[in-house]
Amino acid sequence: xxxxxxxxxPAARRPATVRxxxxxxxxxxxxxxxxxxxxxxxxxxxxxxxRVVLVxxxxxxxxxxxxxxxxxxxxxxxxxxxxxxxxxxxxxxRKPKSSIAIACHLIKQxxxxxxxxxxxTAGVVATSRLRLKGQQGVMRxxxxxxxxxxxxxxxxxxxxxxxxxxxxxxxxxAALGTAYAQxxxxxxxxxxxxxxxxxxxxxxxxxTKRAFELLSGGSxxxxxxxxxxxxxxxxxAVNVVVTDGFTGNVALKTMEGTVRTAFAEIRAAMTASAxxxxxxxxxxxxxxxxxxxxxxxxxxxxxxxxxxxxxxIAHGASHARAITxxxxxxxxxxxxxxxxxxxxxxxxxxTSRFGRWTHAERDSQDKPDKSRSPEKxxxxxxxxxxxxxxxxPAPEPERTEPPALP
Amino acid sequence: xxxxxxxxxPAARRPATVRxxxxxxxxxxxxxxxxxxxxxxxxxxxxxxxRVVLVxxxxxxxxxxxxxxxxxxxxxxxxxxxxxxxxxxxxxxRKPKSSIAIACHLIKQxxxxxxxxxxxTAGVVATSRLRLKGQQGVMRxxxxxxxxxxxxxxxxxxxxxxxxxxxxxxxxxAALGTAYAQxxxxxxxxxxxxxxxxxxxxxxxxxTKRAFELLSGGSxxxxxxxxxxxxxxxxxAVNVVVTDGFTGNVALKTMEGTVRTAFAEIRAAMTASAxxxxxxxxxxxxxxxxxxxxxxxxxxxxxxxxxxxxxxIAHGASHARAITxxxxxxxxxxxxxxxxxxxxxxxxxxTSRFGRWTHAERDSQDKPDKSRSPEKxxxxxxxxxxxxxxxxPAPEPERTEPPALP
Numbered sequence: 001x002x003x004x005x006x007x008x009x010p011a012a013r014r015p016a017t018v019r020x021x022x023x024x025x026x027x028x029x030x031x032x033x034x035x036x037x038x039x040x041x042x043x044x045x046x047x048x049x050x051r052v053v054l055v056x057x058x059x060x061x062x063x064x065x066x067x068x069x070x071x072x073x074x075x076x077x078x079x080x081x082x083x084x085x086x087x088x089x090x091x092x093x094r095k096p097k098s099s100i101a102i103a104c105h106l107i108k109q110x111x112x113x114x115x116x117x118x119x120x121t122a123g124v125v126a127t128s129r130l131r132l133k134g135q136q137g138v139m140r141x142x143x144x145x146x147x148x149x150x151x152x153x154x155x156x157x158x159x160x161x162x163x164x165x166x167x168x169x170x171x172x173x174a175a176l177g178t179a180y181a182q183x184x185x186x187x188x189x190x191x192x193x194x195x196x197x198x199x200x201x202x203x204x205x206x207x208t209k210r211a212f213e214l215l216s217g218g219s220x221x222x223x224x225x226x227x228x229x230x231x232x233x234x235x236x237a238v239n240v241v242v243t244d245g246f247t248g249n250v251a252l253k254t255m256e257g258t259v260r261t262a263f264a265e266i267r268a269a270m271t272a273s274a275x276x277x278x279x280x281x282x283x284x285x286x287x288x289x290x291x292x293x294x295x296x297x298x299x300x301x302x303x304x305x306x307x308x309x310x311x312x313i314a315h316g317a318s319h320a321r322a323i324t325x326x327x328x329x330x331x332x333x334x335x336x337x338x339x340x341x342x343x344x345x346x347x348x349x350x351t352s353r354f355g356r357w358t359h360a361e362r363d364s365q366d367k368p369d370k371s372r373s374p375e376k377x378x379x380x381x382x383x384x385x386x387x388x389x390x391x392x393p394a395p396e397p398e399r400t401e402p403p404a405l406p
Numbered sequence: 407x408x409x410x411x412x413x414x415x416p417a418a419r420r421p422a423t424v425r426x427x428x429x430x431x432x433x434x435x436x437x438x439x440x441x442x443x444x445x446x447x448x449x450x451x452x453x454x455x456x457r458v459v460l461v462x463x464x465x466x467x468x469x470x471x472x473x474x475x476x477x478x479x480x481x482x483x484x485x486x487x488x489x490x491x492x493x494x495x496x497x498x499x500r501k502p503k504s505s506i507a508i509a510c511h512l513i514k515q516x517x518x519x520x521x522x523x524x525x526x527t528a529g530v531v532a533t534s535r536l537r538l539k540g541q542q543g544v545m546r547x548x549x550x551x552x553x554x555x556x557x558x559x560x561x562x563x564x565x566x567x568x569x570x571x572x573x574x575x576x577x578x579x580a581a582l583g584t585a586y587a588q589x590x591x592x593x594x595x596x597x598x599x600x601x602x603x604x605x606x607x608x609x610x611x612x613x614t615k616r617a618f619e620l621l622s623g624g625s626x627x628x629x630x631x632x633x634x635x636x637x638x639x640x641x642x643a644v645n646v647v648v649t650d651g652f653t654g655n656v657a658l659k660t661m662e663g664t665v666r667t668a669f670a671e672i673r674a675a676m677t678a679s680a681x682x683x684x685x686x687x688x689x690x691x692x693x694x695x696x697x698x699x700x701x702x703x704x705x706x707x708x709x710x711x712x713x714x715x716x717x718x719i720a721h722g723a724s725h726a727r728a729i730t731x732x733x734x735x736x737x738x739x740x741x742x743x744x745x746x747x748x749x750x751x752x753x754x755x756x757t758s759r760f761g762r763w764t765h766a767e768r769d770s771q772d773k774p775d776k777s778r779s780p781e782k783x784x785x786x787x788x789x790x791x792x793x794x795x796x797x798x799p800a801p802e803p804e805r806t807e808p809p810a811l812p
Contacts, residue, residue, distance in 0.1 A: 088606075122604075160603055163611040197566055197655040198528075200494075205569040205652040230659025234667040246611040247656055249603040250649075253636025254657045258664040261640040266672065 020051075020334030022075070023327050024103035024112035027056035028082035029119025031317050037118060038064040040323025045074060048324070050331045053112055055079050055103045077102060083119050085316055089126035100124055104131030107309035113334035114310040116326045118301070118318040124311065125161050125304060132307040135339060137346045140165065141306035142173045142245065143313065144180050145252060149236040155181050155190075156233065156241045159302050160249035167210035170194065170242055174215060174222045175345035176305040177240035183336035184329075190239035193228030195247060203227060207244070221348035230254075301326065303333065310338050426457075426740030428481070429733050430509035430518035433462035434488035435525025437723050443524060444470040446729025451480060454730070456737040459518055461485050461509045483508060489525050491722060495532035506530055510537030513715035519740035520716035522732045524707070524724040530717065531567050531710060538713040541745060543752045546571065547712035548579045548651065549719065550586050551658060555642040561587050561596075562639065562647045565708050566655035573616035576600065576648055580621060580628045581751035582711040583646035589742035590735075596645035599634030601653060609633060613650070627754035636660075707732065709739065716744050 025041045027034040034056055042065070044050040054061050058078035065071045079099035083091045095101065100119060104127065106112035117124045125143070134141060142158035157177050162169065174192045181190035194212055196204035201212055204227070215224040225238045230251060233241060243251070301318070304311040310333045314326040431447045433440040440462055448471070450456040460467050464484035471477045485505035489497045501507065506525060510533065512518035523530045531549070540547060548564035563583050568575065580598045587596035600618055602610035607618055610633070621630040631644045636657060639647060649657070707724070710717040716739045720732040 088608075163603065195656060197569065197652055197659075202494075205650075208652075230656045230661070231663030231666065233660055234663050243656075244611075246603060246614075247653055250601060250636045250653055251656055251660045253603075254639055254660045255636070255664050257637030257640050258661045259668060260637065262665060262668040 020331060021111065021113035022051040022053045023330045023334070024077075024106045024115045025052050025054050025323070025327065026099045026103050026115065026117035026119060026124075027054050027061055028079065028099040029085070029117045029124070029316075030314065030323075031085065031118075032319060033082075033118065034060055034064060036318065036320045037323050039068065040318070040320035041116075041327055042068045042070050042074070043320060043324040044327035044331075045070070048328055048331075050327050052327060053077055053106065055099045055106070056082070077106065079103075083123040083127070085120050087120060088122040091123055092127035092130050098127065100127040101131055104128055104309065107132060112309075114312065114330035116312045116314060116323065116330050118314040118316055118323065118326075120316065121160065121302075121313055124313050128304060128307055128309070128311045132309045132311070134306055135308045135343060137343065137350060138176070138306040139169050139172055141304055142176055143248075143302040143304050144177060145302040146184065147233060147255075149234055151236075152185055154233065154236055154241060155184065155239060156195075156243070156248055156252065157305070158243065158245040158248050159252050160245045161304060163244065163246040163249075165207065165244040167207050167214055170207065170211040170244065171214050171220070171222075171349050172306075172346055173242045174224070174240070175220075175349050176342055177242055178222055179338060179341035179345045180303065180305060180333075181239045182341060183333055183338055185239060187239055189223045191223045191225040192240040192242060193225050193232065193238035195229070195233075195241050195243035195251070196227045197229065199227050199229065201227070211242075221345055303329070305338070305342060308339065310334060426737060427517065427519035428457040428459045429736045429740070430483075430512045430521045431458050431460050431729070431733065432505045432509050432521065432523035432525060432530075433460050433467055434485065434505040435491070435523045435530070435722075436720065436729075437491065437524075438725060439488075439524065440466055440470060442724065442726045443729050445474065446724070446726035447522075447733055448474045448476050448480070449726060449730040450733035450737075451476070454734055454737075456733050458733060459483055459512065461505045461512070462488070483512065485509075489529040489533070491526050493526060494528040497529055498533035498536050504533065506533040507537055510534055510715065513538060520718065520736040522718045522720060522729065522736050524720040524722055524729065524732075526722065527566065527708075527719055530719050534710060534713055534715070534717045538715045538717070540712055541714045541749060543749065543756060544582070544712040545575050545578055547710055548582055549654075549708040549710050550583060551708040552590065553639060553661075555640055557642070558591055558645075560639065560642055560647060561590065561645060562601075562649070562654055562658065563711070564649065564651040564654050565658050566651045567710060569650065569652040569655075571613065571650040573613050573620055576613065576617040576650065577620050577626070577628075577755050578712075578752055579648045580630070580646070581626075581755050582748055583648055584628055585744060585747035585751045586709065586711060586739075587645045588747065589739055589744055591645055593645055595629040597629045597631040598646040598648060599631050599638065599644035601635070601639075601647050601649035601657070602633045603635065605633050605635065607633070617648075627751055709735070711744070711748060714745065716740060 025037065027037045030037055038054060038061060041052045041054060045052055053075045055077045056079050058076050061076050062071065065074060079097060079102040081095045081098045083095060083098050083100060091098070092101070100115070100117055100123065103112065103115045103117070107115060108131070115128065125141070129141060140162040143161045144155050144157040145159045146153035147156050155177050157173055158165070165173070177192060178190055181187055192215070194208060194215060196208040198204070201216070202209065204212065212227065215222060228237055228241055232238070233251060233255065301313045301315045304313060310330060312326045312330045314322055318326070431443065433443045436443055444460060444467060447458045447460060451458055459481045461483045462485050464482050467482050468477065471480060485503060485508040487501045487504045489501060489504050489506060497504070498507070506521070506523055506529065509518065509521045509523070513521060514537070521534065531547070535547060546568040549567045550561050550563035551565045552559035553562050561583050563579055564571070571579070583598060584596055587593055598621070600614055600621060602614040604610070607622070608615065610618065618633065621628060634643055634647055638644070639657060639661065707718065707720040710719060716736060718732045718736045720728055724732070
């Protein structure tokens, strides 16, 4: 590790933020791995003071660090294997020594606070669910994505981690999203909307109607603002929009596809005639900025919430800049004690008077479902614990430092 | 009726299209009823030769027809009541003499072939389900919407009629969409995609995974092209996209909201500086056309498929032009024998070797679900049959005429 080695100070009483352990960066996932990944991580260290540990093929990482003049300045943990971008959930069982699995192991050992990967979403989600496990009290994890609304982002979750969700699961997603929005947006009581097909209480399918009842029950620490619809996603009506992973993924990809189509059409319209081409030249810069803001490659990936560790999933096509942003986000979430905040939020929903959850219900929600077998094969062997290559000495815990980020 | 009164000729053997009975137009639904509705219907008669019958407050319709110089040229059927735009499904039980209920009655009596309404979607769907009933073999109806893809529209269904759907229901929606696309797009074997969250077969939730298996079984008359994702909706990859009414409604509204946001941002970008304003002037016409194409108010409403009669639901904000289009669409679908085509397509899915449906399954799908009570109250009285005011004499059937539309 970087070995700055300050002597540990006595822990302050629940500081709002802590100086987190390093961020484990998977250098082997993504279309531009490892070059752009390592460059992005180096920038996060150099320009933003984020501490990172690079996980992947050690010799290759070494060469890249040399090239950036950072040899010996960033710790490296070797990983023999990598998940291919095409590989899905099954690979997480087959490859216990993948860079993602090793990075998860660092978190479990208390040597890293979070994981950043631009690998395939299915592979990252499956591996980190398997290695980090769900945090206590959380039925199922969710991927939170920040939509580019103005003046500040809207959090949409779940964007695809859990496709079949019960009403109680949606209430938990509301708790996860509340904790995330508190840190990302700096809002004390973020407003939460339930994505459905009409603003009135009775609208929706069986699951959302019941979730509406549960969320309307009050006294669970969630600022529930009622139902929202598809056209509210970019309207900024609420801070957090809650939905199941199926609907959320469809909505997100529909939004991306619509933005892409709209801009393609606008480009065609603007270059179709000589006067229009002149007009296009005059506007080029403004429109480029706008496109960037609405482009999913720019506004980045998602955060997997609800596990024993924070996982930032960068877009597969990420270049260095996106990786730097992902490292900063992971650092900020770890500093904000996201895992503990989620524990508190979820506990509030479970102890509130509307709560009717029993262990039986929780178990039935957790039970592996055979129709979802590619994600968790019923007959798969118990995964071997990854045996990472010799680790650098674990740093002293530094949980009492002043927050590194404002 | 218009009483053109040609002597009936012997029916040809299953003609591809027929000259349909008149279209029943609900003059009382919509933000601009009845003025714009009647104007649109008059235009459909005048410019496109569509036969219509106007349902609503007779004296008011009479005045409007006088104004257009069409007094006595279009038949009128009086209806005492109307569903308000804010009224939902329950109103269909409470108001058996609403203009929509009377229009449905005309279809049941064989005096009209289809219904056009710009009333509230919930009210139109509930009333027509109650009055027309599902056609034989169809578990649940679906709303089909034509998305403005190029070079030709993509049919998305269900856009909101049936929110909780079983896998077998999605297969039926594929059959409904196939029949609709054959008529609307003129494609003999339209390709059908299943909306889910990944292109690979194993992707999706429980319902779509099973639907994928059923659709992949082949020999059911459906040209199944596999899974499609949200960003394929405007990509024109397939002719028909099948999904449940919840996901379809969220996707459609997400698309609408994204288009609205993108254009608002573009307008702001284009008028933010003097050079940009000059550019905007040069492009105004092209961009206006583009916006119209992507604007849901322009590309119109949906068609409720699967009942004993065709129901075209125009946008609530429809002006005369949209009503004219809706009348033409209803005429075209009736000419193309949409109800019979659906019967054939659905029969093919039921007799194919993959079909495993039993009466028990069909019954469980049809069973009213208490959690959906606002749509169908368990203790509601059996609805009284509407007693329409004196009807004009039923026209002779004219099912052997050559098609009126190309």
